[in-house]
Amino acid sequence: MPSVDRPVVVVAYDDAELLDISCLTSTFSTAGDVGADPTYAVTLLTPGARTITCRPGLRLEAHAALEQHTAAVDTLVVAGGLGSPAAAADPVLVAHVRRLARDARRVASVCTGAQVLAAAGLLDGRRATTHWRFAGDLARAHPAVDVDPDPIFVRDGRVATSAGVTSALDLALSFVDEDHGPVVARRVARALVTYLQRPGTQAQMSVHVAAPAPGDDVVRRVVDHVAGHLDVDLGAAALADRAGVSERHLTRLFRAHLGRTPAEYVRRARTEAAAQLCAGTDVPLARVAARCGFRSTETMRTAFLDVYGRTPSEHRRAFVTAR
Known part of the structure; x- marks a missing residue:
């Protein structure tokens, strides 16, 4: 029988998100079912x-009780x-x-559990997400x-913070990987039918959903054009010409409605499209680059x-399904 000597404590309170809790408990419990030794006691x-x-x-x-543990x-x-x-805000x-935390x-x-860690002073001087x-x-x-809103989780020394709800699953899988290696972690992912073990550097939100739908008709038309034509000329001049406005005005509109310049938006859209192809297909990287509008694989x-x-090759390897 596997030995149990990795005690995991989850702290919760009224109006805690159930999915935050269950993603953790299910992951650690499943690890013991698929060969983790020592197992976890939650x-x-x-x-x-x-x-x-x-x-x-x-x-x-x-x-x-938290106070008596x-x-x-x-x-x-x-x-x-x-x-x-x-x-x-609860001092106790x-x-x-x-x-x-002192001896853990x-x-x-x-998710917003980071507020509690921050209130305890455990995130001071550290990079963190929520x-x-x-x-x-x-x-x-x-x-x-140092708050970074982009990654799904961040590790800074012995302290880790993760983004919303299901990112708890990714964080817990990373702990299983650290403790027992990638084979066991992938077995857990497979058992939980989450066949992709996402790395912490993956963005929480893509450019397509991170911001509300553009409230300006010009921006909306340009964004729609970018999404469907990543492999054509999407330079500022070409986009402004298509929109019938000046480059300066288009840049002002993009900053106001999307928080990015047109060039920044196009680059991020191309990168995310390429990441999806790398993760979900075996298309050669040169073809991925061409299809998504990059001038070269470099x-x-x-x-x-x-x-x-990380590189496209490393990104692809991270998304290989467990076998």
């Missing part, structure tokens, strides 16, 4: 061992959810998270934290390094 802690209410009114029973902790994870501001909860090998948060919608709030409330490689922090 404990759900809440203030006062109270049963908590998660959306939409589902009630979740705790294993024990004195056993060893290997990995400490704070869940996120709509109740996170209240949790981060924050103090006990800080206490448990790893400390992590999911759900893209709340990244600005975290940065304003905690200027000592310019595509540079774009990948800027957006994903």
Whole structure:
């Protein structure tokens, strides 16, 4: 029988996001089913061992009280959810998270659980992420934290933070990979029918969904043209000519409605399209580059390094399905 000596503690509270919690518990539990040795023992802690209410009114029973937990902790994870501001403002909860984190090998948060870690001072001087919608709030409330809203999770030393909800699955899989290697991690991913094990550098949101639909007809027409014609001339002059406006005016519109210049938008759109082809097909990289409008595989490689922090070949290998 496998030995159990990796205690995982998940901290939750009223209005925590159930998916934040279940992605963690299911991943660690499944690891033991597919050959992880040692296995994980997961404990759900809440203030006062109270049963908590998660959306939409589902009630979740705790294993024990946060204040009374004195056993060893290997990995400490704070869940996120709509109740996170209240949790981060609770000095007792924050103090006990800080206490448990002191001797834990790893400390992590999911989604807005980063607010609790930040309130405990555990993110000061570190790079961190959270759900893209709340990244600005975290940065304003905690200027000592280097908030990056883009990745699905960030590791900075022994502290990890992840983006919204299902990114908890990616973070937990990365912990299983670290503890037991990629073979076991891929077995877990396969058992959970999440056949792609996404790396932390993957962006939370693509340019196609990160911002609201452009409120300007000119911007909308140009964006639609870019999406369907990545392999043609999409320079500022060509796009402005197509839109019937000056390059300066088009740039002003793009900055106002999308927060990017036309050139930045086109480069990101091409990179994301190429990433999808690399992840989901065996199309040669030279053809991927041409199909997505890159002048060469080298310019595509540079774009990948800027957006994903790795080459197209490395990106493709990361998305190989478990066999």
